[in-house]
Amino acid sequence: MSWYQMHRCVYDWVRAGEVNSGDGGDGRAGFDVGAYELTDEERKAFENRDIAAFYQLGLHEVLINRYARAAGYARDDYRKILEPLGSTEERKGRWQK
Amino acid sequence: MAEIVLAYCSSHAPMMSSARQAAPEEQRNNFFGALDRVREQAVERGVQACVVLSNEHYTNFFLENFPQICIGLGEKNWGPTEEWLPIDKVWIPGHAGLANHIATYTLNHGFDPAFSHQLELDHGIMTVYYELDQTMKLPLVPIVQNCAVPPLVPVRRAYEFGKALGEAIRAYTGLERVALVGAGGLSHWIGNPRVGDIDEEFDRWFLQRLERGELDQVLDMPDSEIELAGNGNHEMRTWLAVAGAMAPVRATTLAYEPVYPWITGMGVAEWETGDGGAETSATVEQQETRREESLT
Numbered sequence: 001m002s003w004y005q006m007h008r009c010v011y012d013w014v015r016a017g018e019v020n021s022g023d024g025g026d027g028r029a030g031f032d033v034g035a036y037e038l039t040d041e042e043r044k045a046f047e048n049r050d051i052a053a054f055y056q057l058g059l060h061e062v063l064i065n066r067y068a069r070a071a072g073y074a075r076d077d078y079r080k081i082l083e084p085l086g087s088t089e090e091r092k093g094r095w096q097k
Numbered sequence: 098m099a100e101i102v103l104a105y106c107s108s109h110a111p112m113m114s115s116a117r118q119a120a121p122e123e124q125r126n127n128f129f130g131a132l133d134r135v136r137e138q139a140v141e142r143g144v145q146a147c148v149v150l151s152n153e154h155y156t157n158f159f160l161e162n163f164p165q166i167c168i169g170l171g172e173k174n175w176g177p178t179e180e181w182l183p184i185d186k187v188w189i190p191g192h193a194g195l196a197n198h199i200a201t202y203t204l205n206h207g208f209d210p211a212f213s214h215q216l217e218l219d220h221g222i223m224t225v226y227y228e229l230d231q232t233m234k235l236p237l238v239p240i241v242q243n244c245a246v247p248p249l250v251p252v253r254r255a256y257e258f259g260k261a262l263g264e265a266i267r268a269y270t271g272l273e274r275v276a277l278v279g280a281g282g283l284s285h286w287i288g289n290p291r292v293g294d295i296d297e298e299f300d301r302w303f304l305q306r307l308e309r310g311e312l313d314q315v316l317d318m319p320d321s322e323i324e325l326a327g328n329g330n331h332e333m334r335t336w337l338a339v340a341g342a343m344a345p346v347r348a349t350t351l352a353y354e355p356v357y358p359w360i361t362g363m364g365v366a367e368w369e370t371g372d373g374g375a376e377t378s379a380t381v382e383q384q385e386t387r388r389e390e391s392l393t
Contacts, residue, residue, distance in 0.1 A: 004160060011159055018178050061288030061328050062154055062245045068288070069181070075360060079292045086290030093325040094314065095302035 002037050003058060009036040009046060010054070010063055014070045028070075051081050099195075099269040102142040104343050104368040105135050105351075106279035106336045107228070109151065110361035111220035114182055114227070119358035131351035131365035132228040139229060139276055146192045146236040147229060147276040148199070148266060150259075150335040151221035152244035157213065164211035165250040166258060168203075169239035170196045176218030184227050189218060192236040194271040199238065202265035208258055216241065225280040242338070244281065244331040252323070253316040255334035259341025266342070279339035281332030283353075283362035289328065295355045299326035300362035303333065307340055307348035307366055329361070336366070343368035 016027040033046055045053035049071045054064055068078045112119060113128070120128070139147075156178050158164060173188040200212050218226070222239050229235065240262075243249055250258075266275050283303060284296040306315050315337065323330050340348065348366040356363045 007160055011155060014155075018180055055289065060155075060246065064288030065292070066155065075292060079290070082290040082292065084290075089325065091322075091325060093299060093322050094318070095299045095326075097298075 002039060002042065005037045006042045006045075006054075006057060006059060007063060009033060009038060009042075010059060010067050013046075014063070014066050017070055051078050052085060055082055055085055099266055099272045099275045100371055101263065101266055101277050101342065102274040102370050103135060103139050103144055103276040104278075104339055104370055105366060106282075106339050106348075107132060107135075107225045107365045108282055108361055108363040109221050109224045109280040110285070110356070110359040110363060111179065111182055111224060112356075112359040112361075113363070114184055114220070114224050116358060120354075120356045121358075124354040124356050124363075127352045128354050128356070128363050128365065129228070132225075134351060135365070135367060136229055139235075143274050144235065144276045145272045145274050146195055146238065147226070147278055148195070148238045148240065148262070149222050149226055149278045149280055150240045150242060150262075150338050151225075151280040152332050152335060153241045154219055154221055154245065156217050156219040156221075157241065160246070163243055163246050165243045166208070167211040167213055167216070167241050168196055168200045169214075169216040169237075169241075170200060170212045171214040171216065174216045174218050174237070174239055177223035178217045178219040182220055182223065184223055185233070187233050189226070189233055190236045192238050192272075195236075195266070195269055195275070196238040198269045198271070199240075199262060199265045202268060203258065203261045206261045206264070208261055210240075210258075221280055225278060229276070229278065242334050244334050245328075247320070249320055249331060250334070252318060252334055252337055256312065256316055256337040256341040259338030260344065262338060263342025263344075277339055277342055279335035281335040282330060283333070283364050284326040285329035285361040286327040287329055287360075291327070293357065293360045294327065295357060295360070295362045296326040296330075297355045297362060299330070300353060300355065300364060303336075304348070304350045304353060304364060304366060307336070308350060310345065310347045312337070312340060339368065343370075346370075 171191045283300040286292050346368045351365040353364045
């Protein structure tokens with residue numbers, strides 16, 4: 001597990017498509033995943049655009065959201081992918097009757 | 098001295114811009130109707146600049162250095178970041194005088210905000226700012242808070258920062274009429290199995306606490322409880338900062354709609370202010386002139 005490197009890789013890929021996005025063009029073309037020290041599992045998740053694997057590997061949820069959007073997943077689709085990984089919440093907030 | 102002549106908070110789901118029509122018409126009209134109302138008030142009251150608090154979404158900062166609070170000091174900031182957000186990408190004028198004053202004042206009053214001379218503004222600020230001024234010429238002081246990456250600043254601390262921020266704005270002599278805006282919340286989940294859920298019960302409870310001034314019930318909430326209403330609920334810090342700035346004035350809810358197509362409890366709440374002595378019904382031209390004056 002290379003938690004930081006996985007985050008850095010996904011973040012850099014997302015940002016590559018955003019920086020100077022007003023200029024047109026695909027900033028993500030030619031992105032070099034080999035520049036990051038990833039485990040095989042992390043590399044596979046990136047290459048397969050595997051949202052569920054990223055979730056299980058502990059990718060930050062804000063970054064999952066940004067990655068999913070940048071990778072072309074509709075929100076409903078990525079919920080369907082992640083839903084089986086959820087668990088029932090037993091705790092209650094003070095606002096809950 | 099400057100006066101806060103307009104203070105409000107609004108949810109900032111990006112779909113309010115990118116999928117506006119996906120929301121049911123009644124919900125859409127109610128939510129945007131509230132934002133139309135505050136925009137009209139901004140014009141009537143001759144707002145010269147705005148301070149907008151929102152939160153960082155890994156747009157400007159990453160894990161090497163993640164400030165809890167960052168004030169945009171620059172003469173201009175770029176936005177919106179997202180390539181898919183249908184808002185023109187432009188340089189937004191900052192207000193270096195007000196921003197530096199806020200940074201200095203809060204540093205002298207127990208806070209340690211970071212600063213940036215050039216921020217990228219994502220949907221967090223841009224959606225709400227655009228609804229305030231669709232010309233995107235109103236000088237903007239952006240303040241981004243960490244509402245995502247633990248450890249997070251406690252919500253009571255965010256409220257206290259808001260108090261200092263309010264004092265700072267009111268002590269500034271370079272402008273007369275400032276708007277204070279909080280952007281973010283209410284309940285929502287992103288990037289996890291509950292994406293799309295909304296906790297209406299929390300949202301209504303939270304808005305009631307703001308209206309009743311019962312903030313102690315909110316300010317001692319640990320993060321583990323806050324996120325029972327969604328990981329996006331940490332964005333309540335922007336609302337609490339504005340509440341702190343405006344205390345003891347209580348909020349009035351202008352709109353609340355659980356907009357499922359936008360996956361967010363969408364709220365707008367306003368705090369009553371003085372009007373800064375501005376004449377009412379200022380023309381757009383007068384407004385433009387004021388903005389230009391504020392930049393000189």
